[in-house]
Amino acid sequence: TQLLEQSPQFLSIQEGENLTVYCNSSSVFSSLQWYRQEPGEGPVLLVTVVTGGEVKKLKRLTFQFGDARKDSSLHITAAQPGDTGLYLCAGAKGGNYQLIWGAGTKLIIKP
Amino acid sequence: EADIYQTPRYLVIGTGKKITLECSQTMGHDKMYWYQQDPGMELHLIHYSYGVNSTEKGDLSSESTVSRIRTEHFPLTLESARPSHTSQYLCASSDPGQGNTEAFFGQGTRLTVV
Numbered sequence A: 001t002q003l004l005e006q007s008p009q010f011l012s013i014q015e016g017e018n019l020t021v022y023c024n025s026s027s028v029f030s031s032l033q034w035y036r037q038e039p040g041e042g043p044v045l046l047v048t049v050v051t052g053g054e055v056k057k058l059k060r061l062t063f064q065f066g067d068a069r070k071d072s073s074l075h076i077t078a079a080q081p082g083d084t085g086l087y088l089c090a091g092a093k094g095g096n097y098q099l100i101w102g103a104g105t106k107l108i109i110k111p
Numbered sequence B: 001e002a003d004i005y006q007t008p009r010y011l012v013i014g015t016g017k018k019i020t021l022e023c024s025q026t027m028g029h030d031k032m033y034w035y036q037q038d039p040g041m042e043l044h045l046i047h048y049s050y051g052v053n054s055t056e057k058g059d060l061s062s063e064s065t066v067s068r069i070r071t072e073h074f075p076l077t078l079e080s081a082r083p084s085h086t087s088q089y090l091c092a093s094s095d096p097g098q099g100n101t102e103a104f105f106g107q108g109t110r111l112t113v114v
Helices: none
Strands: A005-007 A010-014 A019-024 A031-037 A044-049 A055-058 A061-065 A071-076 A085-093 A098-101 A105-110 B004-007 B010-013 B019-025 B031-037 B044-051 B054-057 B076-078 B087-094 B109-113
Touching: A005 A085, A010 A019, A019 A085, A019 A105, A031 A071, A044 A055, A044 A061, A071 A085, B004 B087, B010 B019, B019 B031, B019 B087, B019 B109
Parallel strands: A010 A105, B010 B109
Antiparallel strands: A005 A019, A019 A071, A031 A044, A031 A085, A055 A061, A061 A071, A085 A098, A085 A105, B004 B019, B019 B076, B031 B044, B031 B087, B044 B054, B087 B109
């Protein structure tokens, strides 16, 4: 059973369009992270959200943590080909901060 | 830039061979992890360690073994490689002592067993 569900699994859009990807769970997390992974590389952290309802912006990327700390979204404005990659969310649970990983959203931005 | 290194980056090896994938980090992190990932797919945790002489199996059953004799070093060994072991192996570390759960990843080892 996947504790963190990411949707969509795959998204291919044209440069300049906006998009939102989701990370949902029935579990409460102490924090949630978003990573981006490019082919042949390891994932790299984009952001960590900690407080319910928190919104963080990273240039054209906007991250939101749900009020109940069970879900999160990533919105990209005016997507560019450089945004192409696998976007992974990971929730931290428990006193040892074990990370629970979503299956990822594969994003392709076409020029 | 993360200071965690994996070698080799790519490895093609014959069935039945013993291999060791190396992972080293210079950040002094206590927690280290090995993940298995097919290209573009989800991460599967196969081993983790809370510190020296601590090793635990992850969620995905694996025929590999790990050791943690030094804080900075967390090698993964396959005693007898099989084609089903073909995958990308990612090593990561974290330092949750201050509540920071960020995982720092190496570039991965792409293993092909023929």
